[in-house]
Amino acid sequence: MAKELTSRSENYSQWYNDLVLKADLAESSAVRGCMVIKPYGYAIWEKMHAELDRMFKETGHVNAYFPLFIPKSFFSKEADHVEGFAKECAVVTHYRLKNNPDGSGVVVDPDAKLEEELIVRPTSETIIWNTYKNWIQSYRDLPLLINQWANVVRWEMRTRLFLRTAEFLWQEGHTAHATREEAVEETTRMINVYADFAENYMAVPVIKGCKSANERFAGALDTYTIEALMQDGKALQSGTSHFLGQNFAKAFDVQFANKEGKLDYVWATSWGVSTRLMGALIMAHSDDNGLVLPPRLAPYQVVIVPIYKKLEQLEEISAKVKEITAALRKRGISVKFDDNDNKKPGWKFAEYELKGVPVRLAIGPRDLENNTVEVARRDTLEKSVQSLENIDQYVEDLLQKIQDSIYKKAFDFRAQMTTKVDTYDEFKKVLTTKGGFVLAHWDGTTETEERIKDETKATIRCIPFDAPEEEGTCIVTGKPSHRRVLFALAY
Amino acid sequence: MAKELTSRSENYSQWYNDLVLKADLAESSAVRGCMVIKPYGYAIWEKMHAELDRMFKETGHVNAYFPLFIPKSFFSKEADHVEGFAKECAVVTHYRLKNNPDGSGVVVDPDAKLEEELIVRPTSETIIWNTYKNWIQSYRDLPLLINQWANVVRWEMRTRLFLRTAEFLWQEGHTAHATREEAVEETTRMINVYADFAENYMAVPVIKGCKSANERFAGALDTYTIEALMQDGKALQSGTSHFLGQNFAKAFDVQFANKEGKLDYVWATSWGVSTRLMGALIMAHSDDNGLVLPPRLAPYQVVIVPIYKKLEQLEEISAKVKEITAALRKRGISVKFDDNDNKKPGWKFAEYELKGVPVRLAIGPRDLENNTVEVARRDTLEKSVQSLENIDQYVEDLLQKIQDSIYKKAFDFRAQMTTKVDTYDEFKKVLTTKGGFVLAHWDGTTETEERIKDETKATIRCIPFDAPEEEGTCIVTGKPSHRRVLFALAY
Numbered sequence: 001m002a003k004e005l006t007s008r009s010e011n012y013s014q015w016y017n018d019l020v021l022k023a024d025l026a027e028s029s030a031v032r033g034c035m036v037i038k039p040y041g042y043a044i045w046e047k048m049h050a051e052l053d054r055m056f057k058e059t060g061h062v063n064a065y066f067p068l069f070i071p072k073s074f075f076s077k078e079a080d081h082v083e084g085f086a087k088e089c090a091v092v093t094h095y096r097l098k099n100n101p102d103g104s105g106v107v108v109d110p111d112a113k114l115e116e117e118l119i120v121r122p123t124s125e126t127i128i129w130n131t132y133k134n135w136i137q138s139y140r141d142l143p144l145l146i147n148q149w150a151n152v153v154r155w156e157m158r159t160r161l162f163l164r165t166a167e168f169l170w171q172e173g174h175t176a177h178a179t180r181e182e183a184v185e186e187t188t189r190m191i192n193v194y195a196d197f198a199e200n201y202m203a204v205p206v207i208k209g210c211k212s213a214n215e216r217f218a219g220a221l222d223t224y225t226i227e228a229l230m231q232d233g234k235a236l237q238s239g240t241s242h243f244l245g246q247n248f249a250k251a252f253d254v255q256f257a258n259k260e261g262k263l264d265y266v267w268a269t270s271w272g273v274s275t276r277l278m279g280a281l282i283m284a285h286s287d288d289n290g291l292v293l294p295p296r297l298a299p300y301q302v303v304i305v306p307i308y309k310k311l312e313q314l315e316e317i318s319a320k321v322k323e324i325t326a327a328l329r330k331r332g333i334s335v336k337f338d339d340n341d342n343k344k345p346g347w348k349f350a351e352y353e354l355k356g357v358p359v360r361l362a363i364g365p366r367d368l369e370n371n372t373v374e375v376a377r378r379d380t381l382e383k384s385v386q387s388l389e390n391i392d393q394y395v396e397d398l399l400q401k402i403q404d405s406i407y408k409k410a411f412d413f414r415a416q417m418t419t420k421v422d423t424y425d426e427f428k429k430v431l432t433t434k435g436g437f438v439l440a441h442w443d444g445t446t447e448t449e450e451r452i453k454d455e456t457k458a459t460i461r462c463i464p465f466d467a468p469e470e471e472g473t474c475i476v477t478g479k480p481s482h483r484r485v486l487f488a489l490a491y
Numbered sequence: 492m493a494k495e496l497t498s499r500s501e502n503y504s505q506w507y508n509d510l511v512l513k514a515d516l517a518e519s520s521a522v523r524g525c526m527v528i529k530p531y532g533y534a535i536w537e538k539m540h541a542e543l544d545r546m547f548k549e550t551g552h553v554n555a556y557f558p559l560f561i562p563k564s565f566f567s568k569e570a571d572h573v574e575g576f577a578k579e580c581a582v583v584t585h586y587r588l589k590n591n592p593d594g595s596g597v598v599v600d601p602d603a604k605l606e607e608e609l610i611v612r613p614t615s616e617t618i619i620w621n622t623y624k625n626w627i628q629s630y631r632d633l634p635l636l637i638n639q640w641a642n643v644v645r646w647e648m649r650t651r652l653f654l655r656t657a658e659f660l661w662q663e664g665h666t667a668h669a670t671r672e673e674a675v676e677e678t679t680r681m682i683n684v685y686a687d688f689a690e691n692y693m694a695v696p697v698i699k700g701c702k703s704a705n706e707r708f709a710g711a712l713d714t715y716t717i718e719a720l721m722q723d724g725k726a727l728q729s730g731t732s733h734f735l736g737q738n739f740a741k742a743f744d745v746q747f748a749n750k751e752g753k754l755d756y757v758w759a760t761s762w763g764v765s766t767r768l769m770g771a772l773i774m775a776h777s778d779d780n781g782l783v784l785p786p787r788l789a790p791y792q793v794v795i796v797p798i799y800k801k802l803e804q805l806e807e808i809s810a811k812v813k814e815i816t817a818a819l820r821k822r823g824i825s826v827k828f829d830d831n832d833n834k835k836p837g838w839k840f841a842e843y844e845l846k847g848v849p850v851r852l853a854i855g856p857r858d859l860e861n862n863t864v865e866v867a868r869r870d871t872l873e874k875s876v877q878s879l880e881n882i883d884q885y886v887e888d889l890l891q892k893i894q895d896s897i898y899k900k901a902f903d904f905r906a907q908m909t910t911k912v913d914t915y916d917e918f919k920k921v922l923t924t925k926g927g928f929v930l931a932h933w934d935g936t937t938e939t940e941e942r943i944k945d946e947t948k949a950t951i952r953c954i955p956f957d958a959p960e961e962e963g964t965c966i967v968t969g970k971p972s973h974r975r976v977l978f979a980l981a982y
Contacts (some may be wrong), residue, residue: 030565030621031609034558039637042555064533067525068611068642068658069581072588076596086597091751092583092611093599095564095646105567106577108608108927109586112499118522118600120559120583120611130521131876142835146530151559151642155586167559199979 006290012232016283020161023291023354025278033159033166037217040355041278043230043299045169048277049149051170051201051296055193061145061173066127068151069118072468074126076253079123082220087284090120090166114374118180121155125219125244125270129252130173136176136266138257140302143186152274163236163491176266178258180245183267184222187243193225194239203294203407204228204284205239205414209436209462216445217270221245227461227486230283233435235461235488238280241271249338252313268444279491285379285406289354292379294406295399300336302328302395303347303357307364316340317363320388324361324373327392333399355380357397358402379406420484424475427487431456437488441481443474451476452487496845498779509775511652514782514845516769517876524657524856525526526651531846534790537659539768540640542787543662543694545686552664554635557618559642560609565617568742572616579646581611581657611644616710616735616761619665620743622896627667627757629748634677634747635667641810643765653770654727654982661765667757669749671736674758675713676735681762682715685730693768693786694898695719695775696905697729698928698977700953705937708761712736718906718952718977721774724926726952726979729771764771770982776897778868782847785871788952791827793886794848797840798855805830808854813851813865818883824890844869849893850886855896870897915966918978922947928979932972934965942967943978952977 010178020026024336025041028034037045038083053063069092075082095110101104121127127144135141149171159165173190177183190255191208206226218473220242234273246265249255255263286290295301304324306317325335336357338348345362352360362374373391376383379402386394417436421427430438442448442460452458467483474481496513511517514533520526528536544554560583566573567602587603590596614616619637626632640662649654664681668674682699689697697717707714709762711733737756740746745753776783786792786882795815797808809830816826827848829839836853851867858864864882867874870893877885906929912918921929933939933951943949958974965972 027625029558030618031558031560034560036558036622037556039553039555043553044557046554062528062530062534063535063537065528065660067520067522067527068644069522071521072597072599075588082588082597087589089586089588090583090609090731091585091599094582095580097573097580097582097610099565099577106563106573108563108582119588124981127521131527153559169556247928284718312610472605 003421005288008099008231016279019286019290020281023356025160025282026350028161029161031166032119035161035167037169039273040299044281045275045278045292047297047299048197052193052197052273053149056147056171057175059189059193061147061175062145062269064148065150066124066131067259068121070121070124071254072117072126073240074130075119078219078247079252080221080247085122085154089122090153090155092118092120094160096182098107121150122152123272124148124150124152124155124172125174125269126252128183129248129254129268132174132176132266132430133252136254136256138147139178139259141178142256142266143180143182143463145173146175147173152486155369160279162275162282162405165275166476168275170272172270172272176254176432177250177269178256178264178267180267180373183245183269184243185270187222187224188240190239190269191226191239194241194271194273195226197273198238198277198280200405200456201294201296202281203286203403203410205282205407205411206237207462207468208465209463209486211240211462212446212449212485214449215460217242221247225462226487228284228436229410229417229488230280231413232283233489234370235437235490236276236280236283237461237490238277239271239273242269244251244268244270265334270351274455275285289350289381290354292406293356293358295358295403296357298334298358300334300357301399302333302335302359302361302373303336303348303352304361304363305345305352306337306339307345309364312343313365316365317369320368321363324388324391328395331392331396332393333395333466349376359398361391361395377402379409380419421475422472427458427475431458431489435484437461437491439484440475440487441472441483442485443477443479443481445477448474448476458487458489461488461490476489492631492751494814496781499722505718506779508652510773510777510781514847516773517652519652522657522824522854524647526652526656526658528660528766531790535772535784535788535905535945536766536769537792538788539688539692540662541683542686544640546688547638547664550684552638552666555637556641557615557622557638557639559612561612561615561618563608565621566610569710569738569899571684571738572710573949576613581644582612582970583609583611596919600887612641613645614761614763614822615639615641615643615645615663616739617743619848620739620759622747623665623667623757624743624745627745627747630669630750632671633667633669635748635758636664636843637666638662638664641654651770653766653773654684656766659766661763663761665762666760667745668742668760669755669758671758674733674736675955678732679716679754680731681760682717682730682732685732685762685764686717687767688764689717689719689729689771690898690950692787693772693805694894694901695771695774696898696902697727698817698953699953700955700958701769702731702953703937703940703951704950705940706862708733710735710738712738716953719771719775719981720908720928720979721771721982722904723774724908724980725766726770726826726928726950726981727774728766728981730762730764733978734953735759735761743824773900777847778843780872781845783897784849784980786849786894789825789849791825791848792890793824793850793852794827794839794843794853795826795854797828797830798836802854805832807856807859809970813855815879815882818887822883822887824886848966852882852886868893870900912966917947918966919947922949922980926980928952929976930975931962931966931978932974933972934968934972935974936968939967940966944976949980952979952981
């Protein structure tokens with residue numbers, strides 16, 4: 001088979017790269033660190049986009065669009081924010097090219113220098129809060145619950161397709177509230193939306209929790225996160241929701257008259273997920289044969305491959321497939337019938353396995369005689385022969401079964417790969433041999449967190465919301481701790 | 492009324508600006524020439540996006556995503572293209588800021604200068620054809636039918652909200668074909684899709700035709716356009732579809748093996764519409780009271796306003812409204828019930844007129860007694876009292892009637908504003924007194940076209956596809972001409 005992948009056990013990282021390329025999801029572009037999202041990869045992102053957008057709207061949010069560019073001076077207004085983003089941003093300094101006098105193409109026109117440089121947005125808090133300033137006068141203007149779908153740029157030096165790219169696609173919610181409580185509630189609401197999406201659509205179990213101070217978003221008082229575990233035992237931060245306090249309102253002087261007529265600064269949140277989710281989706285479920293997609297996000301959920309020798313047989317099969325397809329579509333199931341005569345069934349089987357189509361139906365002349373069809377599940381690679389009677393109901397049930405089953409598989413894997421440790425030696429041993437999530441006591445200081453990171457590369461992924469109170473001692477310093485926190489090596 | 496608009500007759504241009512701001516569609520941002528698309532404006536764009544995307548997919552296209560940045564050298568590869576775009580583009584020269592040693596914020600880090608400058612895409616032909624080079628080897632890889640939804644930047648000096656902004660949102664289709672015929676067919680197919688969308692969704696009649704050589708897209712062999720007429724008698728180019736020949740394939744060396752095994756350059760098209768369509772939509776139908784939206788693109792099609800004095804009355808009304816709303820939604824009609832107690836009905840009536848909601852229902856205690864409702868049409872401002880019996884059917888029919896009626900109004904206006912002239916004097920007189928579309932004979936030369944433009948500001952909007960053959964003489968030079976072309980002052 002031409003498109004064979006490196007196996008996961010041989011080289012996990014290479015397997016991922018092979019898979020992204022060979023399943024036609026994305027590729028590197030001529031621009032350093034920027035990717036091309038290919039049609040099949042983009043079709044998955046469109047499904048994610050549609051479901052998330054629906055969930056945002058159901059929780060009361062509306063979409064808007066803010067400028068790509070941010071004046072440089074805006075960055076300086078929130079001290080932590082500039083510190084976090086200034087070192088990795090694309091800067092526009094000129095607005096015109098001109099013909100090179102030597103005839104060798106075009107050069108930047110030095111006469112077209114901007115008075116103030118513009119930053120290509122790495123995130124939009126500053127431009128948005130500068131805009132909100134004009135939209136908010138009184139408590140009656142609050143809350144503002146606005147989301148933006150956009151591209152952003154962070155000048156990463158080491159990039160990997162979907163996981164870390166200079167330009168990526170994302171959504172960023174930016175909300176404004178009259179009270180701290182409301183803003184905290186919103187921060188929680190959105191991390192729950194993300195967790196719901198990850199678990200029920202991506203079939204990826206996640207742990208919800210708080211970031212340590214060290215890992216917070218630049219400018220936030222609190223960052224909530226959902227953390228997923230990949231098959232190689234590394235964690236992947238999959239979505240974050242930030243409680244920004246009054247930091248941006250103060251930086252951009254956004255005050256409102258409250259019900260008592262007094263001026264107060266507005267409370268803020270922001271929250272985002274990005275095309276990085278594609279990386280999580282790919283790595284959570286796929287195998288050495290290719291992608292495994294959850295049915296709810298698969299561009300097509302069912303592929304039908306005809307098995308025939310003569311063209312008359314194809315005609316008969318096609319007539320039957322038309323019925324099957326109509327019945328499946330009536331149930332809202334997306335179907336592709338691949339009757340391409342240039343490719344053999346074996347090639348097609350491998351191709352759709354590579355592309356992760358959840359269910360494959362193969363149908364030949366003998367099936368027509370027996371009123372049967374061969375059904376193959378992508379997740380388990382199991383095949384069975386089923387009656388064509390009620391095949392639509394069978395496939396609908398099977399898709400649900402696959403959705404549940406790949407979630408359970410990932411959930412069980414995570415359970416097995418989550419280890420409680422009580423000493424630093426144990427901690428290091430688990431990280432180097434088994435990997436996965438490690439639950440350990442920590443004294444709550446940034447010094448200890450950084451020492452652990454320096455010595456083991458592990459980071460605190462989060463302080464889980466549901467971490468039970470448990471008295472213990474920090475694995476490094478022996479100081480008291482009241483709950484375990486979640487460590488892992490991470491993407 | 493606080494939100495009163497300048498009237499169209501007083502100052503059309505000011506009326507447009509007032510309307511865009513007061514109907515909460517968009518506003519200028521802190522970044523010169525860039526706009527903020529506000530939630531209500533974005534909701535209309537989302538509707539446009541959804542319908543166009545469906546139409547693209549139904550004609551066999553898929554979506555993908557290409558980088559925001561284009562290496563400067565790519566621009567030089569197609570001579571006309573660089574000529575057309577180099578003078579108005581945002582240039583990224585650095586990838587990092589650093590703290591200003593004097594402590595006054597951040598400055599561009601001179602050590603982080605890019606080896607080759609990056610252009611923020613003004614259009615993506617170059618980066619896409621550089622990518623297609625790797626995707627196309629044989630005729631089996633063709634056609635490629637790919638669309639991208641994206642933001643683009645053209646450094647316009649004089650900007651107007653939606654009509655001409657430095658950054659705008661658009662879609663750009665880029666297709667690759669094995670033959671000239673196929674590419675021309677695609678160019679035609681897509682201008683027809685745009686015309687279908689403009690007429691059947693936006694309710695804006697358009698004239699389809701060919702651009703003159705002078706007005707072609709930079710790098711195209713032929714540009715097809717749809718031209719709409721605004722209420723002030725000026726034309727607005729609303730969508731273009733370009734036959735690019737083999738220009739970009741040659742510039743980026745994209746060859747394929749045809750069925751005979753011989754190498755040939757690939758044939759190309761590109762086509763796009765942008766947030767400029769919002770400007771067309773606003774200007775085509777709206778009046779001195781505000782927006783008039785076609786029902787098919789209205790964020791909500793029906794608003795219900797309760798009329799009451801006591802809160803008990805509101806409760807009774809709300810119970811009835813719940814029934815009405817359910818019945819309307821069942822028919823796929825979007826409804827907003829505005830039971831905000833802080834605003835008077837009169838304020839709400841004016842507000843929803845300003846926002847162009849096609850149908851308003853007002854319901855009070857007497858209506859409950861009589862089982863009636865007051866129905867107001869936004870387009871004609873007519874009011875009538877209707878029975879609540881089958882009100883859902885009535886509203887559904889009314890929405891269709893409104894959609895048809897505003898199209899007809901725009902169509903009749905255009906017919907009345909289209910003038911055939913046979914002399915240059917007549918031509919000038921029509922332009923300065925009546926405006927609108929002017930059909931006149933032209934000798935086909937760029938010199939004459941430019942002379943007319945210099946002397947009258949009118950441009951050739953297109954050579955209509957359906958222009959009948961008619962022998963005549965050019966209004967300027969008296970040279971022979973075989974059909975009339977369409978002139979107008981234009982946005």
